[in-house]
Amino acid sequence: MQTTGRPKQQAGYQAARNEEPSALKRRAKTAAVACDHVLHGVGRSVFILAPFLMLALLIAGLGYVRLRHGPVSLHFLVEPIESGINAELGGNAVRIDDVVVSLSGTGGLEFRLQNVRMHEKDGDVVASAPFAAVELSTSALWSMRIVPARIELIEPRLFLYYSEGGGLAMSFSKPIATDVKLHDQLPPQSAVPAPVPAARPASPVASSPEAAVPAKRIDLARVVTDMSARARQRLDATSYLREFGLRNATVLVDYTGRTTEWRVPSLNIGLMHARARSVISGRATVSAAGGKPWQLTFEMDESARDRTIALKTSVNDLVPRSISGTIPQLSLLQALDLPVDGTANVELTSDGDVRSATLNLGIGHGSLRLPALPEAPLEVDGGSLNIAYDGVAEKITLAPSTLSWRGSRITMAGGAAQEKGDDEHPAWAYDLRATQGSFGAEEFKVPAVALDEWHASGRVLPHRGAIELAEFKLRAGGAEIALSGSLVTGAQPASTRLEGTLSPMPLNTLKALWPKAIAPGAREWVGERVSRASILGGKFRFLSGEHLAAGQGVGTQEHQLSFLMDAADIEMQVIDDLPPVAAPRATTRIENDGLEVTIAEAAIILAPDRQVPLKEGRFTAVDIMSEVPVGEIVFTSQPTLTSVIELLERSPLTILDETGLPREGIEGKVDAKFKIGLPLLAELPASSVKVEAKAKITDGRVKQFLGAYQVQGATFDLDISEKAAGANGQMLINGVLAKLSWQRIFDAPLDKQPPLRLTATLDNTDRSQLGLDVNHIVQGNVPIEVTVGRGANDEQTVRLHADLTNADLSLIGVAWRKPPGRTATLQCDIAKGKTFKTELQNFKVAGDDIAIEGWVAIDNENRLREFYFPDFSLNVITRMEVQGTLDKNDIWKVKARGPTFDGRDFFRSLFSLGQLAENAPKPKNPRDGIDLDAEIGTVIGHSEVSARGVKMKLAKRGDKLTALDVRGTLDGANKPIAVVLRQDAGQPRKLFADSTDAGQAFKFIDFYPNIQGGRVRLEVNLEGKGAAEKTGILWVEDFRILGDPVVSEVFGGADDGRPAIDGAVSRPSRGKQVTREVFDFTLMKVPFSVGYGQFVMEDSSLRGPMLGASIRGKVDFKMRRVNLGGTYVPLQGLNSALCEIPLFGPLITGPKCEGVSGMTFAIQGAMDRPEVIVNPLSMLAPGIFRDIFQMTPFDPKVQRRDDGPADAGGTSVRSSSTAVEPTQAPGTVVGSDTIDGWSSETNSPKRRKQ
Structure with a gap:
């Protein structure tokens, strides 16, 4: 009974499942048994072979280590390899000294044969090499034969021979009959091949008597034909040879007795043979001795039916100039210093004769170097060349080919045919014409000139490397150039003869047609700097080499060049930043490497109505064929100074800034002779211009110089040399004579330049004429020096130095004076002021007793506006x-x-x-x-x-x-x-x-x-009052006077009762000494007047208990005279006591109450030695009559002087008096x-x- 949801199984199903595992087990068991048998078999095999494998690996490892230290000799293979090769050579025999195995550059194994030689049947050596790398043929090994499939000769030395009758032959060693001098030309070789011995040597390195046997030449064409035929018929070992090569080979080419050396770093040739044809192709890197390597590829197809050989080649990076010296026929190639890429197809007979050929070349950027002018190449941008050769008709055809250079282009075609009659030295007649083209000079910015006609014809003599130019005619842009001559490069010395004429042409046409190879420096200068000209025509002749008479070689170029050309209406820019120079006519002559341009009259154009005339101009240059020829310009000029100043203002020179000369208001005459040296460069640096000149400036006038000054009558001598320029002369500045000197050193920086110096000696009148209102301070002659220079920051520096030694200086305000003869100097820097126009900076006055330092500011009217003296010392x-x-x-x-x-x-x-x-x-x-x-x-x-x-x-x-x-x-x-x-x-x-x-x-x-x-x-x-400028009163109260010589003389004379009319202040003859006394006074009153240098005392009084006096008179300081007088009253206190009595007192004491008794006195004479006069008789007179004895005027006054200076008001009497x-x-x-x-x-x- 089924209790689950599963389907019910049928009865036979379980039985089938039970039988299936048993079958699988049987098959697994069978497989396991088979595997076991296999593993047991493998194990037994491994056990047996393992020792052999280990031994093989050990041998391989030891062999590799050994090969790392050098090649290993396999001498036992020498005889089998020789036998195998000799069996295939068909009568030739090979001798090998040794077989070695070594590591190649890639790490693999490489077989090498040492000292390989090949003999013909008669025993002559036809080929040899110190080493050869060999790869054995695998197919031959299957047939039990040892023959090479690839042979590469290492460092062989090959000799190629070519003659007009024998064609091209080859050998691997130099025959003894050749020129032994060749051994001196060749470098030593790393391995020298040994000659082939008569019998096998005892060892690989043994020498052989066969060394004396000369090598035999190989006819290449015959060898190639025979070997190809045998290979196609499989008659010998060449049927197995698939590749042949050379490594680091040296090839010596002998052409009619002249030998040249070539280097072949690598050559690989592949061989392919069929029943009726053989194809040989290869690739090589070749270079002539000292030349640049170039690449060559070729393919040669040999046809047995037509008995012809078709050769196709291509060339890359070939510079024809590098191979021009190999054979005379190639000597013309030395003019082609440019890279060439191209292809060539050549058809040859089996005997080596050329039936036909075509050559197509592409020309790269380079230059054409004329043999006569190798130092002046013609730059080429590129082009193409297409040539065909017909060997039967012996004719060369130039298909339309193009050449371009520097904005110019020409397409030409033509042909050449061999002349009959001289088979030994054939000559070729050529005829070339241009189909189209144009000439340009882009660097000069002129339009291209179209080519109207170009035709060239003549002969080529290959054996001499000569070209004869019978006719050359070029018409373009209204110009016509005709040439004839010859060029020889294959004979020594190289020779050139060219003669031609130039028709009238425009300037742009000349610039476009002028080849850069001819006088490149002069061409560039004319192209860049001549802006207008009309070429009237010319002629030229060029000779070199054998065309020169003995001793006519000029310079290192050994050539003779003559050129004559006339031009009119010329305008050129000689120096940058200067106006152009115009000339009505110029004649250009070139003799050899010298250029001379004669210009009778010219002018520097400042403006349409202003110019600087130039006369007797002559421009010369030397070495004009160089890149940078140096020219020299000589001329005279008599311009106005105004035009010269305008010219200097436009020039890069800084003379005007350095000297401070104004730009306007300058007049004068100039008479100058100039010589200017300059390189002929389009971009002309100012430093490269060398100027030499001598000039004289006369009648120079400047309206405003250094402010508001006027210059007249200036005369200067100017001298300019290559290293410096200088000027010396004199002029009148506001009528004051001044001398000027200036120098400029061209290579020195501005702050190291000598300053401009202006010197003069100024007296009072000169200073007034210059507007220097300082005569109230300075009197006398003052030498001054003004220097104008440049500072480190390119600012103008003006310095003033004055020698005040011989001047009389005075500062009235402080009563200071420096007499003449006492040392003193003034110096300052005259600079542009911040507030006012001018500042006198670093102002210094120094002398024996004066030191003033500071700065001063001056306005536009040269008035002092401000000063500051932090150190003001008038004495110590x-x-x-x-x-x-x-x-x-x-x-x-x-x-x-x-x-x-x-x-x-x-x-x-x-x-x-x-x-x-x-x-x-x-x-x-x-x-x-x-x-x-x-x-x-x-x-x-x-x-x-x-x-x-x-x-x-x-x-x-x-x-x-x-x-x-x-x-x-x-x-x-x-x-x-x-x-x-x-x-x-x-x-x-x-x-x-x-x-x-x-x-x-x-x-x-x-x-x-x-x-x-x-x-x-x-x-x-x-x-003041009246004539007196000042009046006043002096009071002194309660004072005393210590003994004064004059007072003591007055009072002492009165006490002695003697007359003093004869005496001076002191009388040593009397033997009396003046004693120092003390006089007490209660009051001194001195009314006075001052004016005209006079001091007047008006009724002055001096009162004291013991003495008294009254005084009046005048002291004249201008006349240095004194005239004083008065009354001396002894015991004035007692004498004047009666003055208080009415009526009676003034009568006996005097109207001024001086005293009852008194004595008059006078002080007269020179101020330096006054004379004191005392009148003792006056003591007897009563006071009212005492004035009768006075010796001075009663009313002294200031007297006017007509010669006295006027006062500030301009009159003697002040209006405000x-x-x-x-x-x-x-x-x-x-x-x-x-x-x-x-x-x-x-x-x-x-x-x-x-």
Whole structure:
């Protein structure tokens, strides 16, 4: 009963399943048994063969290692191989010294035969090689024969012989009968083949007496024909030979006794033989000795039925020039220095005669080198050449062939036929014509010129390598060129003869037709630089070699060239960046390698209406056949200086910039001779131009030179050489004579160039003419030198140097003067200013006692506008920093700061009454005023007295002092001193000075050094009165005078009661010594007037308890005279006591209350030695009559002088002069906090009542 869902199985199904495993088991068991039997058999075989395999592998390994160290000799194979080969040679015999096996370059095995030689039946050696690589024929081995299927001769030495009658023959060793000198020409060989011995040698290296037997020549054509016939008939071993080759072979070709050497790095020849024809093909790499290798492929089909040999060849990378020296017939190929690719088909007879040939060549980029001009090749871009030869008719046909070069192209055709009559040296007559073409010169940017006609005919002599040119005619672009001559290259020396004529032609036609091979440098120069010309015609002749007479060779080229051509209406660009040169006519001559162009008149065209004339022009060049010939131009010129300046402005020269010459406003005459050397290059660098010239410039004029100066009467000599240029001469600058020198070294950098030098010696008039308003500072002759050069950064540098040694220098404002003879110099750099037009940088004045450094700014009108002197020293003591600026109102704003100032000269000038200022010239263009602000730590005065902390503010408008405020402190008692200027409304300007120590103040300014103590007050009316420029009053109170020689003489003479009319200040003859006395005074009042160099004292008084005096008179500083007088009153305190009594007092003491008794005196004479006169009789006169005895005028005044310099206002009497009387007592100059006790309203001490 079935309880599952499975289908119910039938009864026979289970039985079948039980039988199936038993069958499989039986088959598996059978296979296992068979495998077991096989494995047992293999195991037994392996067990048996394993030792043999291991032994074979060991032998192979040992053999490989042995071969790595060198070839292995298999000498036992020599005899079987010889027998096998000799059996197939049909009468010839082979001798082999040894058979070796070695590793090839690819790592495989290679069989080599050593010293292989082949003998003919008579025993002559017909072939030999030191080594030969052999591959045995497998098919021959199956027939139990040992013959080669491939033979490659290694480093053989082959000799080819060719003669007109015998054809081409070959041998493998040089016959003894040939020229023994050949051994000197050949390099040593690595292996020299041994001659064939008469019997087998005992060893492979044994020598043989057969060495003396000469090798025999092999007729190649016959050998090829015979071997091919035997191979087709299967008569010998050649029927098994499939490949023949050469490796590193040396081939010596003997052509009618002349031997040349060839190298064949590789040659492989394949052989195929059929019953009626044989095909031999191959590939070779060949090079003539020293030449570039080229590839040759060929296929030779030999037909037994037609007894002909068809040869097809192709050549790649062949340069014909490299094989031109092998045989004379190829000598013409030396002109073809260009690569050639081509194919050739040649049909030969079995005897080696050529029946027909065709040659198709493709020409690559290269050059044509004429044998007579090998140094000047003609560049060729490419072309094609198609030639056919008919051996029966002995005729060569040139199919249309094309040649192109540098934008030119020509297609030509023609033919050549052998002339009858001379079979030994045949000649060929040729005739060539051009079918189309054009000539161009793309580098010169000229249009192509179409070819109208080209025809050439003549003869070719191959045995001499000669071409005879009977007729040559070329017409193109309106030009016609005719030539005739000859060319020989196969005989020594190479010879050329060419003669021809040129018809008139345009310039562009000449540029297009001019071959680059002829004078390439001159051609390039003409092509690039001649822009207009009309060629009038010419003729030429070229000779070389045997056509030259003895001794006519010129230079290393050994040729003679003559050329003559005339041209008109020429325009050329000689130097870049310069205007062109035009000439109406020129004649060009070439003799050998020299060129000469004669131009009678020419001109440099500046503009249609302006030009620089040139005369006697001659252009020459040497070695014009070289790449870069050197030319020389010689000419004279008489142009105007204006045109020369314009020419220089357009040139690359920087002369105008270096010298600072203006571009306009220059006139003059020039007479110059020039010689210019330059290479004939289209791209001409300026550095390659060499100029030599001598010129003279006369009557030169410049309207504006270095600013607003005018130059006249300039005369210069200019000298230019290859290395430098220089100019020297003189000129008048604003009427002042100046000398100029300039030099330029061409190879030196700008910062190393000598500067332009301008020298002159300026006096007062010269400086005025030049507009230098400095005569109020400088007097006398001053040599100056102005140099103009270039700095490291190509900026212009102008330096001024002046020698002030012989000049008189003065600075009136500070009372400084340098007398002539004392050393001093000025130097500065004149540069372009930042704010104003010019700056004097690095301004330095140096001398024995002066050192000023800083800079100065000058405006367009040459006016000083600004200065700054950080170091301002007028002597060894003064140290200041001074800075000034001229404002828009023409007022100087000056600041002075410094630690010390030596004021002694300044104070001394105060008592010269303006003599220093009056003697100095006035500036022509004075400024409107000055505002000075000075702060000085110490002002050095006289008698070792100084002022500390001096501050001064000063203002002047014109020549008038408008403001002054000076403050300081005197040494010693630390007493202040002050000077101020006041001007009240409607009142004159008044100067007030005040100090509480009169003695120190007077010593400080060197006024009177014998006063001690006291108080001094000074009031000065700066407006003056009448002829007096200034009036004033000096008060001194409570002071004493130490013994003064003059005072002691006056008072001493009065005490002695003697007359002093005869005496001087001192009388040594009397034997009396002047003792130093002290006189005390209570008041000194000195009214004074100043003007015209005169100092006038008006009724001055001196009062004291013991002494008193009154004085009046004049001191004339210009005349150096003194005339003072007064009254001396002893015991003035007592003498003047009666002055208070009404009516009676003035009568007995005098109207000025001097005293009851007094003695008049006078001080007269020269200022250097005044004479003191005392009148003792005046003591007897009462006071009212004492003035009768006075010896000076009662009312001294300032006297006018007609020769005196005018004042600032231009008149003697100032328009602003007033009659204002001075106050009776001066007021206080400074505030009460500085000096107390008096003011401008303070009155003088009251007098006693009468």
